[in-house]
Amino acid sequence: MSPELVSILVLAVVFVIATTRSVNMGALAFAAAFGVGTLVADLDADGVFAGFPGDLFVVLVGVTYLFAIARANGTTDWLVQAAVRLVRGRVALIPWVMFALTGALTAIGAVSPAAVAIVAPIALSFAAQYRISPLLMGAMVVHGAQAGGFSPISIYGSIVNGIVEREKLPGSEITLFLASLLVNLVIAAVVFVVCGGLRLWSQGAVSGAGTDAGSPGVAGPGDGGPGDAGRGDAGPGGGGDGTRTATAPAAVATRPDAPAAVRLTPPVLATLVSLVVLVVAVLGFDLDAGLTAITLAVVLSTAWPDDSRKAVGQIAWPTVLLICGVLTYVGVLDEMGTITWAGEGVGSIGVPLLAAVLLCYIGAIVSAFASSVGIMGALIPLAVPFLAQGEIGAVGMVAALAVSATVVDVSPFSTNGALVLAAAPDVDRERFFRQLMAYGGIVVAAVPAVVWLTMVVPGWG
Numbered sequence: 001m002s003p004e005l006v007s008i009l010v011l012a013v014v015f016v017i018a019t020t021r022s023v024n025m026g027a028l029a030f031a032a033a034f035g036v037g038t039l040v041a042d043l044d045a046d047g048v049f050a051g052f053p054g055d056l057f058v059v060l061v062g063v064t065y066l067f068a069i070a071r072a073n074g075t076t077d078w079l080v081q082a083a084v085r086l087v088r089g090r091v092a093l094i095p096w097v098m099f100a101l102t103g104a105l106t107a108i109g110a111v112s113p114a115a116v117a118i119v120a121p122i123a124l125s126f127a128a129q130y131r132i133s134p135l136l137m138g139a140m141v142v143h144g145a146q147a148g149g150f151s152p153i154s155i156y157g158s159i160v161n162g163i164v165e166r167e168k169l170p171g172s173e174i175t176l177f178l179a180s181l182l183v184n185l186v187i188a189a190v191v192f193v194v195c196g197g198l199r200l201w202s203q204g205a206v207s208g209a210g211t212d213a214g215s216p217g218v219a220g221p222g223d224g225g226p227g228d229a230g231r232g233d234a235g236p237g238g239g240g241d242g243t244r245t246a247t248a249p250a251a252v253a254t255r256p257d258a259p260a261a262v263r264l265t266p267p268v269l270a271t272l273v274s275l276v277v278l279v280v281a282v283l284g285f286d287l288d289a290g291l292t293a294i295t296l297a298v299v300l301s302t303a304w305p306d307d308s309r310k311a312v313g314q315i316a317w318p319t320v321l322l323i324c325g326v327l328t329y330v331g332v333l334d335e336m337g338t339i340t341w342a343g344e345g346v347g348s349i350g351v352p353l354l355a356a357v358l359l360c361y362i363g364a365i366v367s368a369f370a371s372s373v374g375i376m377g378a379l380i381p382l383a384v385p386f387l388a389q390g391e392i393g394a395v396g397m398v399a400a401l402a403v404s405a406t407v408v409d410v411s412p413f414s415t416n417g418a419l420v421l422a423a424a425p426d427v428d429r430e431r432f433f434r435q436l437m438a439y440g441g442i443v444v445a446a447v448p449a450v451v452w453l454t455m456v457v458p459g460w461g
Contacts, residue, residue, distance in 0.1 A: 002341075003040045003041060003336060003338075004336065004337065004338040004341040006036070006040050007036050007040060007041075007332070007333050007336060007338045008333075008338060010032050010035070010036050011032070011329065011333070013032075014028045014029055014032050014329070022430070024318060024321055024322055024325075025322050025325065025326060026318075026320075026321040026322035026323065026324060026325025026326055027321060027325060028325070029325035029326045029328060029329040030325040030328060030329075032329050033048050033051070033325075033328045033329040033331075033332045034048060036329075036332055036336075037332045037335070037336075040336070041332060041335065041336035043332065043335060043336070047332075047335055048328070048331075048332060049328070050331055050335060051327060051328045051329070051330060051331010051332055051334060051335065052324060052327070052328045052331065053323070053324055053327045053328070053331075055288070055290065056113075056290075056323065056324070056327065056415055056418070057290075057320060057324050058288070058290030058291055058294065059113060059117060059288075059289050059290035059293075059415070059419070060290070060316065060319065060320050060323065060418060060419065060422055061290065061294065061315055061320060062289070062290035062291065062292070062293035062294035062297065063117040063121070063289065063290065063293045063419065063422075063423070064121075064314070064315045064316050064422045064423065065293065065294060065297045065311055065312065065315050066274065066275075066278070066293040066294070066296055066297040066300075067121035067125075067423065068308075068310075068311035068312075068314035068315060069271065069297055069300050069301065069307065069308040069311045070121070070271050070275070071125065071314070071425060072307045072308060072310060072311055072314075073265075073267040073268055073271055073300075073304065073307040073308075074262040074265070074267075074268055075262075075267075075268045075271040075272060075275075076121065076122060076125040076425075077125070077129070077262045078262040078264070078268055078272075079122050079125070079126075079272075081262060083097065083122075083126060091130050091132065091200050092197060092200035092201040094123075094126055094130075094132075094137075095123075095132070095136060095137055095140040095192060095197065095200075096140070096192075098119055098122075098123040098137065098140050098141050098144060099140045099141070099143065099144035099147070099188055100144060101119055101144065102115045102116060102119045102141050102142075102144035102145040102148070103144040103145065103147040103148035103181075104148060105118070105119070105145070105148070105283065106145045106146075106147075106148040106149045106151075106154055106155075106156075107148030107149075107151040107153075107154055108148075108151075108153065108154075108283070111155050111282075111289075112145045112146065112149050112155070112156065112372075112406075112409065112415075112416060113289070113415040113416055113419060114282045114283070114289045115145045116141055116142060116145050116415075116416045116419045116420065117289050117293070117419050118275070118278065118279055118282070118289075119141050119144075119145075120138065120141050120419050120420050120423040121423040123137045123138075123140070123141050123423075124137055124138065124420065124423045124424040124425060125425055127424075128424070128425050128426045128427070132196070132200065133195045133196050134420075134424045134427050134432055134435075135191075135195055135432070135435045135436065135439060136191060136192065136195035136196060136197065138410070138417075138420035138421075138424065138436070139187075139188065139191045139195070139410055139439065140188055140191070140192070141416075141420060142409055142410045142416045142417065142420060143184040143185075143187055143188045143191070143407070143410070144184070144188070145409075145416060146180060146184045146406050146407055146409060147180060147181045147184035147185055147188070148181070149180060149406060150176045150177045150179075150180040150181075150402060150406075151177050152173040152174070152177060154177075156372075156376075156402070156406065157173065157176060157177060159376070160176060160376055160380070160398065160402050161173055161176070163376070163380050163381070164380070164394075164398055167380065167381060167384050169380075169384065169387060169394040169398065170393075170394045170395055171394070171395060171398065172395045175395055175399060175460065176395075176398065176399050176402060179399040179400075179402075179403055179451075179455060180399075180402065180403050180406065180407075183403050183407060183447070183450075183451065184407060187407065187443070187447070191439075266304075267300070267303075267304045267307050270300060270303065270304075271300060274296040274299070274300060277292075277296060278292055278293055278296060297311070316421070316422035316423075316429070318429065319412075319418060319421050319422045319429065319433075320422070322412075322413075322418075322433075323412075323413060323418040326369055326413050327369065327413070330366075330369045339366055352391045352392050353391075353392065353456070353457065355383075356383070356392055356397055356400070356452060356456045357448065357449065357452045357456070359379050359383055359401060360400050360401060360404040360448035360449075360451065360452050360456075361404070361444075361448045362379065363375050363376070363379050363401050363404045363405040363448070364404045364405065364407075364408045364443075364444045364447065364448045365408075365444055367404075367405040367406065367408050367409070367414070368408040368409075368411035368413055368414055368440055368444055369411070369413045369414070372405045372406045372409060372414070375405045376401060376402055376405050376406075379401050379405070380398060380401060383397055383398075383401065392456060392459065393456070393458075393459040393460040395460045396455035396456050396458065396459065396460025397455070397456055399451070399455050399460070400448075400451040400452055400455040400456050403447070403451050403455075404447060404448045404451055407443060407447050408440060408443050408444050408447070410436060410439055410440050410443060411436065411437070411440035411443075411444075412433050412436040412437055412440065413440075414440075417436055417440065420436070421433055421436060
């Protein structure tokens, strides 16, 4: 049995043990990386650790640390309430706001994980307060990031278009961008419907949402509206005076357990400024999101130690262990040539259309655990030999590979999925992990075939 095949079988065993015995998959993966790397691939410790994702470790720790402080001092509550006011209490619009926000950030040049790291904690905090499915909110954030991720000025778009130019293939920047945008928009719409989005629409606007009294269309906490003598009259059906200030008729769902309005105290204001600094530093100055977040968290902790004393304990350490362990094992696979071995085996198939769909699936499966950019950089050159035969359009093939390799970033093993998992407050993390893994599996199984049928088979380009 070849070493490459052994390494793939060991990965399958890790999955089986983790899902049947409730052992942290990251710990299992570290052990597998040590065993396979030492006994099968003849790697030393440095070779095994070569795949350890130090940058992702810092991003996960730094961002969850900063937003743990934001939760402790009430900043995330303030942001959630501001979002409710922005859409006049219509909670169903918030997932789409988050989709558009992350899409806009990546379209103007933000790296996808950086955009998700900024938006996901806010979005998941909102989901926790208003009983929105965390899977729905997390998927909207990630798919939003990928929807804008291939604009001509984006990081992903620039990389893929550069690879295409270097390989002297025909390319279309706009086709690549629109392909990713439309696929992720359609997926987001399906997830919205399946995960309860229509139910959110039927609820209309929320009352008692912890927003400031006097906000248009949203009543203040615990009463029927500002200056309303008939407190408590606005029931679930929207009757009573609690929603007189709304600009359009809407059903109102009362949330008596919603938090009181959060005031702009100095810690909250300082944390909001820190979040703005994080965005500017990452997008404007290309600074590392993790290191910047840790630095800002330390500054806030020093200024207000009482608010942040428990923040370190709220860092998602089990998630950090899980993601870093799995990606270290993937690094061992890369070091021993397993990924290249699989890709070359597919590329040697004599039927171009079959080779194309297999490459899409390899891109999706591997990218669910590893770097999407790295996979695109590896697979597009592998596609060159049969693209040169002229039987398959290069534009459609490149778009299909790009979408297949990035749409699966909802996987909890990818950077974006890991950030969503780590950012979700007040959830059963093991259950949420399984939901993300199941959803990621569905995306991996379905999307490559769909994009192959719609982009490769018609022969685009």
